[in-house]
Amino acid sequence: MPDPLDPGPPLTAAGERLAVAASELFYRHGIRAVGVDLVAEHAGTTKKTLYDRFGSKDALVALYLRRRARTWQAFLAERTRGDGSVLAVFDALDAWLVTQDRGCAFVNAYAEIGGTDHPGVAVVRAEKEWMRELFAGLAGDAGLGAQLHLLFEGATVMVTAGGQPDAVVRAREAARALLGV
Amino acid sequence: MPDPLDPGPPLTAAGERLAVAASELFYRHGIRAVGVDLVAEHAGTTKKTLYDRFGSKDALVALYLRRRARTWQAFLAERTRGDGSVLAVFDALDAWLVTQDRGCAFVNAYAEIGGTDHPGVAVVRAEKEWMRELFAGLAGDAGLGAQLHLLFEGATVMVTAGGQPDAVVRAREAARALLGV
DNA sequence: ACGTAACCATACCGGTCGGTATACTCGCAG
DNA sequence: CTGCGAGTATACCGACCGGTATGGTTACGT
Numbered sequence: 117m118p119d120p121l122d123p124g125p126p127l128t129a130a131g132e133r134l135a136v137a138a139s140e141l142f143y144r145h146g147i148r149a150v151g152v153d154l155v156a157e158h159a160g161t162t163k164k165t166l167y168d169r170f171g172s173k174d175a176l177v178a179l180y181l182r183r184r185a186r187t188w189q190a191f192l193a194e195r196t197r198g199d200g201s202v203l204a205v206f207d208a209l210d211a212w213l214v215t216q217d218r219g220c221a222f223v224n225a226y227a228e229i230g231g232t233d234h235p236g237v238a239v240v241r242a243e244k245e246w247m248r249e250l251f252a253g254l255a256g257d258a259g260l261g262a263q264l265h266l267l268f269e270g271a272t273v274m275v276t277a278g279g280q281p282d283a284v285v286r287a288r289e290a291a292r293a294l295l296g297v
Numbered sequence: 298m299p300d301p302l303d304p305g306p307p308l309t310a311a312g313e314r315l316a317v318a319a320s321e322l323f324y325r326h327g328i329r330a331v332g333v334d335l336v337a338e339h340a341g342t343t344k345k346t347l348y349d350r351f352g353s354k355d356a357l358v359a360l361y362l363r364r365r366a367r368t369w370q371a372f373l374a375e376r377t378r379g380d381g382s383v384l385a386v387f388d389a390l391d392a393w394l395v396t397q398d399r400g401c402a403f404v405n406a407y408a409e410i411g412g413t414d415h416p417g418v419a420v421v422r423a424e425k426e427w428m429r430e431l432f433a434g435l436a437g438d439a440g441l442g443a444q445l446h447l448l449f450e451g452a453t454v455m456v457t458a459g460g461q462p463d464a465v466v467r468a469r470e471a472a473r474a475l476l477g478v
Numbered sequence: 479a480c481g482t483a484a485c486c487a488t489a490c491c492g493g494t495c496g497g498t499a500t501a502c503t504c505g506c507a508g
Numbered sequence: 509c510t511g512c513g514a515g516t517a518t519a520c521c522g523a524c525c526g527g528t529a530t531g532g533t534t535a536c537g538t
Binding site for chain 2: 144145146148149217218219222223224225226227228230231240241244245248259262263265266267268269270271273274276277278279280283286287289290293294
């Protein structure tokens with residue numbers, strides 16, 4: 117089966133502008149709150165081009181999530197370069213959330229499309245699976261990795277929905293305790 | 298200031314039916330996905346009555362969240378009666394999520410209304426604050442309580458958006474480790 | 479008997495939704 | 509020269525959005 121996180125081949129010029137506009141708008145305001153007209157307008161193009169390139173709003177939403185996953189993974193790789201430790205992942209999250217004030221795009225998207233057959237659901241699942249396996253690999257233990265991942269997800273939620281900026285620091289402390297270091 | 302989680306005085310008969318219908322529909326399908334016409338229809342009443350009772354959709358959404366908080370707190374109190382331990386809270390969450398397959402209503406709502414001046418935002422914040430203080434009280438330590446709360450929130454996310462039913466069990470294991478029991 | 483709160487029924491408002499249709503221009507490869 | 513993919517521009521579709529207006533029917537307390 118194909119990788120649900122693969123962002124696919126390069127886009128045309130207007131297609132790329134549409135994807136960028138969709139990412140910004142969907143993340144900031146939510147999926148249902150943003151209409152295709154608004155996306156096309158922000159991209160400086162038309163609804164016709166949007167449907168020529170992507171076929172449907174659902175497909176554009178799925179692409180938004182795939183590109184979002186790639187962006188986060190690239191940020192994480194750069195921030196943890198030369199420091200493949202669990203704690204470095206929490207430091208990366210702290211830095212990430214400074215500029216991403218609407219929290220986890222995948223959790224937010226799932227709040228709107230969960231329980232449906234929307235093509236974005238598989239992307240959300242795949243991204244969470246990817247993170248859990250990342251922690252399992254770093255911890256060298258699947259069970260411990262899953263526990264560390266829960267701290268990671270909980271911290272993301274509490275920084276945004278909970279309005280508690282120190283949640284990542286608390287998560288890092290708990291991770292240290294679980295790791296016994 | 299008034300308690301953001303106070304569900305207010307009892308409602309009239311049709312008002313109560315509207316609140317019940319709103320809870321079910323908003324939780325299952327999301328806030329923007331459900332129109333006021335649909336809520337009124339499910340309640341067996343009319344849009345006119347909805348606006349006579351609540352004044353706006355936003356106010357109805359805020360009430361939905363306040364009632365949801367009360368329902369969860371009542372469930373938790375009943376499940377942990379006679380066992381005021383941290384681990385009992387995780388057991389209660391496990392039982393709760395069996396019937397609540399769309400995850401945390403407050404996280405989901407924040408995904409749609411976060412970053413706005415929607416009256417529901419304060420309710421979301423208050424509910425998360427309430428849970429964090431519950432854990433702080435049970436653990437007898439604010440810092441440790443915050444850490445346990447992160448496991449709680451992370452588990453809720455991973456059971457639903459992550460599709461991992463054993464996340465609560467993992468969270469409970471991690472909580473035991475953090476508590477040193 | 480009277481006022482009033484609650485409720486039902488229906489119609490309407492301007493605006494936006496996702497999606498389609500028509501018609502055109504441009505650059506490029508065969 | 510021709511065909512085609514890409515893009516622009518505009519108009520349109522039925523459906524639905526949150527919210528308002530009008531009018532009438534119960535039931536109850538004073």
